Amino acid sequence: MSTAKGLFVRAAAESQVGFAHGNNEDNVYFNGDYITPRTINDDFAIKTGEYSDINVFAVLDGMGRNNTGSFASLLAATRLDEVSDQITYNTEKTTDEIVLSYINDTNELIRNQVHETGGIRTATTLALLVIENGNARVYNAGDSRVYLYRDKELIKLTRDHVSVKGQRSVALTEEGVRNGGLTKYLGMAEKDGSLEPYRAKPFKVKKGDKFLVCSDGITDYVDEDEIAACLMRRKDPFGHTNELMALALREECADNLSAVVVDIVEPGVHLTLNMILTALGCFIMIAGILIGFVFGYVIGGAGKVPIAEQDGIYNLDDGGEEEEEEGFDTPAAPTTTGETAAGDTTTSAPTAGTTGDAAPTTSAAATPTVAPPVNGNGLGGEVVLGPTTTAANTAEYAINDLDLNKKDFTLIVGDTYTIKAEYFPIDVPSSAIKWKSSNPEVVSVDETGKVKALKRGHATITAYCGAVEATCEVYVKNRT
Numbered sequence: 136m137s138t139a140k141g142l143f144v145r146a147a148a149e150s151q152v153g154f155a156h157g158n159n160e161d162n163v164y165f166n167g168d169y170i171t172p173r174t175i176n177d178d179f180a181i182k183t184g185e186y187s188d189i190n191v192f193a194v195l196d197g198m199g200r201n202n203t204g205s206f207a208s209l210l211a212a213t214r215l216d217e218v219s220d221q222i223t224y225n226t227e228k229t230t231d232e233i234v235l236s237y238i239n240d241t242n243e244l245i246r247n248q249v250h251e252t253g254g255i256r257t258a259t260t261l262a263l264l265v266i267e268n269g270n271a272r273v274y275n276a277g278d279s280r281v282y283l284y285r286d287k288e289l290i291k292l293t294r295d296h297v298s299v300k301g302q303r304s305v306a307l308t309e310e311g312v313r314n315g316g317l318t319k320y321l322g323m324a325e326k327d328g329s330l331e332p333y334r335a336k337p338f339k340v341k342k343g344d345k346f347l348v349c350s351d352g353i354t355d356y357v358d359e360d361e362i363a364a365c366l367m368r369r370k371d372p373f374g375h376t377n378e379l380m381a382l383a384l385r386e387e388c389a390d391n392l393s394a395v396v397v398d399i400v401e402p403g404v405h406l407t408l409n410m411i412l413t414a415l416g417c418f419i420m421i422a423g424i425l426i427g428f429v430f431g432y433v434i435g436g437a438g439k440v441p442i443a444e445q446d447g448i449y450n451l452d453d454g455g456e457e458e459e460e461e462g463f464d465t466p467a468a469p470t471t472t473g474e475t476a477a478g479d480t481t482t483s484a485p486t487a488g489t490t491g492d493a494a495p496t497t498s499a500a501a502t503p504t505v506a507p508p509v510n511g512n513g514l515g516g517e518v519v520l521g522p523t524t525t526a527a528n529t530a531e532y533a534i535n536d537l538d539l540n541k542k543d544f545t546l547i548v549g550d551t552y553t554i555k556a557e558y559f560p561i562d563v564p565s566s567a568i569k570w571k572s573s574n575p576e577v578v579s580v581d582e583t584g585k586v587k588a589l590k591r592g593h594a595t596i597t598a599y600c601g602a603v604e605a606t607c608e609v610y611v612k613n614r615t
Contacts, residue, residue, distance in 0.1 A: 142342060143400055144190055144266060147372035149380055150179040150393040152545050153352060154612050160197035160204035161350050161393040162212040162259075166190055167219065169212035172205075178544040180373075190266040191219045192395045194279050196350040198320070199257035206252050207245045207259040207322050214241050215263075222267060230267055231334070234274055238321070242330045245322035258322030261332070262293060262348050264397065266340060273335035276319040280354055281335075282362065284345040289363040294333040296320070346397040349379070352390035356383040372396040377542045384543060384610055416535045416603050423533075532567040534558045534600045543608040546578075546588035554584040554607060556598050563600070571597050578609045 148165045152158070162170045165181050195211045197204025214237060221233045228236075238261070248257060260277025273281045275293035283290045296319035323330050345366050353362075357379060365378050375396040383392050540555040556568050570580045574594035580586045586596060588611040597606045 145372055146397040147376050148181045148395040149376040153388040153392045155390050157202035159391050161391040162195045162208035163393050164193040164212045164215045188268050189223045192348050193263045194348045194350050194393045196260040196279050200255050203252040203255050203257050207257040211241050211259050211321055238332050242321045258320045264348050270337050271340050272337045274332045276332045277317050278351045282347040284366040292335040340399045342401055344399040348395040350393040352392040353394055356386040356388045372398050380543050532563045534603050537603045537605045539605045539607050541607045545610045547614045548588050551587045567600050568598050
């Protein structure tokens with residue numbers, strides 16, 4: 136998604152329930168994508184995409200009793216589609232006018248949404264980033280934030296609207312919001328006056344800029360030094376959001392977590408973690424094939440034993456005993472025939488290991504083996520070259536790339552979730568992917584990738600096939 140001549144935007148978004156009680160009351164707006172009511176209980180992730188010159192990203196942290204904050208954050212997210220459209224097509228209004236109109240109209244709509252929530256007031260914070268043809272504009276109401284990482288420095292572009300730092304009213308009572316909680320948010324009561332959001336001064340983006348839009352679930356548990364260190368490391372945006380989620384979950388975050396990372400880059404090939412792992416997997420596979428070819432040539436070509444052939448049958452009589460194949464009585468010579476009637480006994484020729492003329496035999500170490508009798512009367516046999524193929528010498532499947540649809544997620548004790556593995560080549564059967572849990576007492580996993588939360592704690596789930604593997608973190612909390 137391009138921003139200006141010679142520059143492009145790469146971005147990723149994630150939102151998780153974390154260790155908070157109830158549903159995910161956060162929402163994320165990512166150029167037209169947001170959390171829908173059907174996916175409200177699922178972890179939400181969007182990787183880099185390519186869009187138009189108008190890019191709109193937002194994080195909305197819903198508030199209200201009985202987990203009704205999701206009503207407000209969802210309403211605010213859906214209305215951002217109109218903002219994106221108007222910035223693109225409405226030439227009569229400036230971007231600033233369009234955004235301010237959206238904020239005031241949404242504030243009123245959320246305020247009047249009481250009947251949909253059973254009489255419970257709801258509200259949501261707003262942290263909004265608009266990148267329009269190379270210009271960045273930032274708006275916020277509440278304590279969700281937007282950061283700029285430029286020239287190894289982390290700059291906060293928003294202002295927290297709280298009366299006491301670190302305190303706010305999750306219950307959203309009228310007294311609680313005014314005394315020790317948020318002072319600005321979408322859904323403010325009419326008597327509290329009009330909503331005037333904070334607006335950062337617009338500026339031009341440049342190559343190397345990184346933006347972080349996040350809820351207080353991130354900033355309350357990950358300090359700004361850790362955020363700067365994360366953004367400093369060379370990763371793709373999805374790697375940044377994934378690490379920020381892990382840092383907050385490590386502190387057993389008691390809130391929902393949402394983050395959008397936007398990276399300004401020049402056109403060209405930009406290495407990501409998945410690309411590096413894929414290249415490494417291909418290198419290992421090619422090296423394995425070459426080593427196997429050389430080893431096979433030395434053992435199977437240069438070192439093979441010549442075999443003498445006589446009258447069309449391989450004569451390998453080296454005095455060894457013939458090894459009977461399990462499940463068959465292999466005769467050493469054709470059976471002595473005679474008419475067999477009920478009660479009569481049929482006499483057969485001596486078998487291998489007894490005195491008498493036995494057929495030529497092979498030792499266990501020799502390459503040719505005698506197959507079981509193949510005709511209807513038990514006579515004769517078939518000579519085959521090489522050992523019979525068994526499960527022990529069947530080659531394992533090899534894949535080049537393996538990825539999981541989840542990186543980190545949270546379950547409640549007793550819940551299950553099936554992790555999906557994406558791998559290449561796609562013609563490899565799913566049974567070739569093996570699964571294991573680092574802490575089976577907390578989270579178990581079966582052969583299909585289905586995990587079950589057993590008790591509170593944390594486990595790493597690993598999917599692997601040969602030398603290629605992928606992991607995800609599972610956090611388990613108790614049901615309240």
